[in-house]
Amino acid sequence: MANIDKALMALSLEEEEDTPFVMPSDPKYCSSERNVMSIMGRTLNPECQNMSDLILDMPRKWQVYDRVRAVALTKDRFQFIFKYEHDLEEIRNIPLNYYTEAAIYDLADLIAEVKEIAFDPEKPQSKDYVRVKVNFDVSQPV
Incomplete structure (x- = not known):
């Protein structure tokens, strides 16, 4: 207990000069x-x-x-x-700068003929997807 008291008494409120640590440019630190x-x-x-x-x-x-x-x-x-x-x-979504009706149409058009897009950029979107109605030949692979 006396050692702790001595250590506490030796502490100073004066600011000491701290030497800054310079991070080495060694690959193990990167x-x-x-x-x-x-x-x-x-x-x-x-x-x-x-x-x-x-x-x-x-x-x-x-x-x-x-x-x-x-x-x-x-x-x-x-x-x-x-x-x-x-x-x-x-883990990808349509980037915000491409979240347009034209981009959604072209993406859906890759699958089949687009009939309807349930997307209005002026209204709130509560889902993380956009519904698109397409017409495709079921005898052909998607």
């Missing part, structure tokens, strides 16, 4: 190799969005829960590190 198969993002409302729920729920929703590792980087930033490249590539 995470770029590991990050090749990852996506990073941030929550837009961290006060209302629970980071632990996000990093636990998203792999389940993507159906890759045993092949991805999630990391909470900060209160509002996260990273998902995938085991396989094909899992990373499957």
Whole structure:
């Protein structure tokens, strides 16, 4: 107990000059190799969005829960590190700048003749997909 008292008494409130740590440019300190198969993002409302729920729920929703590792980087930033490249590539949506009726039409037209698109860019979208009615010959492969 006396040793702890001596150590506490020896502490000073004066600011000491700390020598900054310079990270070596050694490959063992770099995470770029590991990050090749990852996506990073941030929550837009961290006060209302629970980071632990996000990093636990998203792999389940993507159906890759045993092949991805999630990391909470900060209160509002996260990273998902995938085991396989094909899992990373499957998590794709139409990029926001292409979320137009023309792009959706052309994508559906690759499958078959487009009859109707249930998409109005002026109205709210509550689903993460767009319904498209197509007409195709069932005797032919899709």
